[in-house]
Amino acid sequence: MKKIQCLAIALLCSLFAACSDSNSTSTDQHEHFEAEGWNLYWPDRKLAYSVYQGKEDTSLETLRVNANCLSEHLTVKFLDDEKKEVSAPKDDEHTLGWSIGDESILDIEACGSWGFHLKGVKEGETTLTLKVKHHDHADARTPEIRVIVDKALKAEDCPFQDDDDDD
Amino acid sequence: MMTNTLFRAVMGSLLCGGFLHFSLAQEFIQDLGNSTVIAEQSSETILNGLREDEVLKDEKLNRKISTTIAETIKNEPDIAIRSMGPAAARPVIKGLSSSHVTLTEDGSFCGDMSATSPDHAVASEVLTAHKLRITRGPQILAQSFATAGGVIQVNHQDIPYDDSLFHSNIANYAETGQPGFATVISANANVHGVSLKGEVSARNMGDMETSKGTLKNTDIENRSIAIGAAYSLEHFKFGASFRSFNSDYGIPGGFIGGHPNGVDIELSKRDFTLQGLYIPAARPDTLNVIFRYNQYHHKEFETKKYVGAEFAVNQANLRIEKFIANSGPFFGIHLGTELDSRSVEMGGYVFTPPTNSYAASLFSIASINGWDGLEITLSARLGGAFFRPRESVVADKDAIEDRNFALWAFAAEFSQIVAPGKFLTLDVFRTTRAPTIEELYNQGPHLAAYTYERGYHKLDDESGYGAELEFRDYGEHFNWRASTHITWFLNHLAPRATGDTNWSQLLPIYQVSGDDALLMGANASIETSAEQGFYAQAGASYVCGFYQNENWSDMPQIPPFHFHAEMAYIWQHVRAGINTEFALAQNRLDRYEQRTPGYITFGALLEFHWSLALANYSIVLRGDNVFNADVRNHLSRLKSVMPEKGRNISILAKVEI
Numbered sequence: 001m002k003k004i005q006c007l008a009i010a011l012l013c014s015l016f017a018a019c020s021d022s023n024s025t026s027t028d029q030h031e032h033f034e035a036e037g038w039n040l041y042w043p044d045r046k047l048a049y050s051v052y053q054g055k056e057d058t059s060l061e062t063l064r065v066n067a068n069c070l071s072e073h074l075t076v077k078f079l080d081d082e083k084k085e086v087s088a089p090k091d092d093e094h095t096l097g098w099s100i101g102d103e104s105i106l107d108i109e110a111c112g113s114w115g116f117h118l119k120g121v122k123e124g125e126t127t128l129t130l131k132v133k134h135h136d137h138a139d140a141r142t143p144e145i146r147v148i149v150d151k152a153l154k155a156e157d158c159p160f161q162d163d164d165d166d167d
Numbered sequence: 168m169m170t171n172t173l174f175r176a177v178m179g180s181l182l183c184g185g186f187l188h189f190s191l192a193q194e195f196i197q198d199l200g201n202s203t204v205i206a207e208q209s210s211e212t213i214l215n216g217l218r219e220d221e222v223l224k225d226e227k228l229n230r231k232i233s234t235t236i237a238e239t240i241k242n243e244p245d246i247a248i249r250s251m252g253p254a255a256a257r258p259v260i261k262g263l264s265s266s267h268v269t270l271t272e273d274g275s276f277c278g279d280m281s282a283t284s285p286d287h288a289v290a291s292e293v294l295t296a297h298k299l300r301i302t303r304g305p306q307i308l309a310q311s312f313a314t315a316g317g318v319i320q321v322n323h324q325d326i327p328y329d330d331s332l333f334h335s336n337i338a339n340y341a342e343t344g345q346p347g348f349a350t351v352i353s354a355n356a357n358v359h360g361v362s363l364k365g366e367v368s369a370r371n372m373g374d375m376e377t378s379k380g381t382l383k384n385t386d387i388e389n390r391s392i393a394i395g396a397a398y399s400l401e402h403f404k405f406g407a408s409f410r411s412f413n414s415d416y417g418i419p420g421g422f423i424g425g426h427p428n429g430v431d432i433e434l435s436k437r438d439f440t441l442q443g444l445y446i447p448a449a450r451p452d453t454l455n456v457i458f459r460y461n462q463y464h465h466k467e468f469e470t471k472k473y474v475g476a477e478f479a480v481n482q483a484n485l486r487i488e489k490f491i492a493n494s495g496p497f498f499g500i501h502l503g504t505e506l507d508s509r510s511v512e513m514g515g516y517v518f519t520p521p522t523n524s525y526a527a528s529l530f531s532i533a534s535i536n537g538w539d540g541l542e543i544t545l546s547a548r549l550g551g552a553f554f555r556p557r558e559s560v561v562a563d564k565d566a567i568e569d570r571n572f573a574l575w576a577f578a579a580e581f582s583q584i585v586a587p588g589k590f591l592t593l594d595v596f597r598t599t600r601a602p603t604i605e606e607l608y609n610q611g612p613h614l615a616a617y618t619y620e621r622g623y624h625k626l627d628d629e630s631g632y633g634a635e636l637e638f639r640d641y642g643e644h645f646n647w648r649a650s651t652h653i654t655w656f657l658n659h660l661a662p663r664a665t666g667d668t669n670w671s672q673l674l675p676i677y678q679v680s681g682d683d684a685l686l687m688g689a690n691a692s693i694e695t696s697a698e699q700g701f702y703a704q705a706g707a708s709y710v711c712g713f714y715q716n717e718n719w720s721d722m723p724q725i726p727p728f729h730f731h732a733e734m735a736y737i738w739q740h741v742r743a744g745i746n747t748e749f750a751l752a753q754n755r756l757d758r759y760e761q762r763t764p765g766y767i768t769f770g771a772l773l774e775f776h777w778s779l780a781l782a783n784y785s786i787v788l789r790g791d792n793v794f795n796a797d798v799r800n801h802l803s804r805l806k807s808v809m810p811e812k813g814r815n816i817s818i819l820a821k822v823e824i
Contacts, residue, residue, distance in 0.1 A: 023462040023463075023464055023479050023480075023481050024479050024512055025477045025478070025479045025512050025513065025514030025515075026474065026477065026514065027474045027477050027514035027515045028514060029513060029514060029515070029517065029518075029559055029560055029561045030560060030561070031560045031561070032516075032561070032611075033671075034671040035670075035671050036670045036671065037670065052670075053668070053670045054668060054670055054673060099427075134516075135473075135515075135516075137469070137473065137475045137515065137516035137614070138672075139516075139671065140671040140672065141671075141672065141673060143673060
């Protein structure tokens with residue numbers, strides 16, 4: 001009988017010991033980047049897309065690219081709470097990320113830290129959400145941006161030719 | 168068995184026009200022998216005896232068992248469900264949710280984070296529960312300061328004060344509304360005076376089927392194990408138990424600012440409990456000491472690779488409770504103290520600083536009778552809560568402030584027999600609660616809740632005064648009860664939509680504010696008293712709440728009028744019936760809150776119970792929402808995305824040996 005009692009106590013003690021292992025978070029907390037709006041610029045500093053506090057600038061044309069082609073380089077800038085343009089974070093922890101509604105229509109080619117090209121895959125319409133990636137999450141994100149992929153062109157007919165100048 | 172005996176004795180005592188008094192209480196305790204949990208002696212007053220009929224256990228529990236504790240008790244008086252998917256469902260009592268509702272397991276804290284956010288599940292497997300009780304009245308103060316809300320007690324009986332040679336239980340539950348199954352196997356044995364318990368459970372359920380199609384990412388996978396041991400000496404009982412609960416569940420997407428595929432949540436909970444009971448032979452007084460150490464870990468993922476939010480909680484709680492059967496004019500006195508230490512650490516994209524909190528409280532509950540059949544129960548709880556946040560890169564330095572709260576609550580219950588079988592009860596109470604860590608210090612997005620939450624480190628504690636009047640009539644053919652309640656809250660703490668948006672995350676901002684508010688409501692139920700033959704039951708609950716401002720605007724997240732009814736025919740081993748449930752549209756809304764349409768559903772039930780070769784068998788077949796109605800729960804964040812569960816056929820098969 002004593003053996004059984006000792007066994008029961010030993011079993012429970014071992015479970016208690018297992019339970020007392022440190023229980024702490026495996027991820028850390030970090031400072032975060034906040035943005036009230038986003039501006040996307042073409043290489044000639046012409047505004048391609050703008051959103052501030054959730055309201056998109058509807059006077060701008062919808063982003064377009066032809067299937068089989070890359071768009072011109074788009075540069076990302078951010079807007080603060082006074083609608084002033086601020087630079088993108090310069091540290092290594094923040095990077096540009098994105099999600100695409102239908103990846104069979106559109107792709108993205110990153111170019112530099114805060115730039116990218118739209119890459120048409122096939123004719124159609126989809127959405128693009130840009131994000132400021134920070135560790136395991138997004139510090140900021142755009143609403144879904146409408147993107148139209150026009151008919152496919154041969155590589156030599158694409159309006160923009162990738163000449164490795166973008167960097 | 169003991170509680171049935173107790174309830175019948177109490178009812179018999181009441182119907183004879185008498186009251187349960189000390190000598191009767193003593194008799195029951197002598198009947199308990201060595202095999203019963205002495206803590207159940209708390210039913211020594213008239214009303215607690217009557218309230219035994221609201222406890223879900225045995226066949227009544229089997230009949231209602233569902234995916235979660237909240238789903239299982241949803242048709243009890245004054246109960247509603249707050250949810251964000253089938254896994255993240257939590258009970259609401261009299262329109263009050265979050266930390267107004269305390270969950271306990273085997274008499275001690277549950278130790279999860281379900282009170283802090285609508286996407287956090289209750290870390291307890293309902294299929295392993297032997298009993299579910301909604302504590303009402305002054306007894307609430309044995310567990311919580313929030314008398315306006317309530318306590319839901321889940322009884323697993325993990326420490327097996329059971330001297331039967333062998334007892335085992337196998338239960339299987341399956342349903343079509345969320346295709347999958349749940350299983351629990353448990354066994355108790357007594358070897359050389361040591362009672363042992365072992366239990367394993369598993370739940371695997373797929374995405375929820377609604378009347379509008381499948382709601383993706385609502386699957387649930389739960390695993391739990393429990394072991395326990397108990398040993399009895401002459402006047403002492405000692406016990407220990409360990410329970411582990413793991414759950415992986417999904418929160419669906421589709422919300423503004425939310426990930427299109429939703430969020431996956433993994434949580435784990437480990438409870439280690441030690442209990443000691445002292446039971447003197449001469450008197451039925453007892454001393455009960457419970458120590459529980461709990462570890463809770465919770466991770467939220469937008470993609471499988473990365474942790475978006477993480478919470479780690481370590482909590483220790485010591486609870487000492489003395490039961491005195493008779494002292495002066497009082498009987499059934501409970502005196503107790505509770506000491507609690509809690510450490511919360513956050514990781515990932517969570518903006519709450521790591522915080523240690525401590526709490527200490529004293530409570531007492533005592534009853535007195537006389538004065539022409541009037542029975543009075545008085546209870547009080549005094550204590551303090553202390554918060555010690557640590558510096559963190561995510562928190563404003565000014566907001567890192569130690570906070571201390573002195574808390575006190577009381578309740579008095581007056582029960583009067585007004586005629587044979589008829590009872591009138593009046594409760595008056597003061598309720599209070601300290602703000603939570605999140606309410607004080609959070610300043611950021613909550614990934615799976617799809618909200619940007621703002622606490623306020625200067626918040627005061629919540630308090631309020633209230634009353635509840637209840638009438639019960641136990642007649643020859645019908646038993647019915649009706650109650651009405653009102654609470655005037657001073658500084659009612661609740662997260663309210665501000666109408667603003669965090670534009671970085673595109674999330675709606677919710678601010679915790681303390682406002683004076685008036686909450687009132689009523690419920691009524693009636694059922695036939697025959698144990699066989701025709702059976703009918705119906706119940707309805709209503710609650711409304713207003714903030715004290717120029718327009719007396721409506722409070723948020725208040726459940727609409729809810730009604731349910733059942734008709735059945737009961738043979739000796741078979742029960743067959745139909746039921747209906749409806750809720751009216753909720754048009755009483757806080758600012759920026761969305762209206763919810765009403766609904767009506769119909770269901771059917773067929774049960775078989777029989778005994779054979781030392782075993783009891785039960786099969787419960789249930790059809791819920793058989794016409795696939797579009798059900799929108801006003802307290803569910805899902806209502807804007809998809810309806811609740813559609814047509815659902817479930818089966819529970821149980822064998823007890």
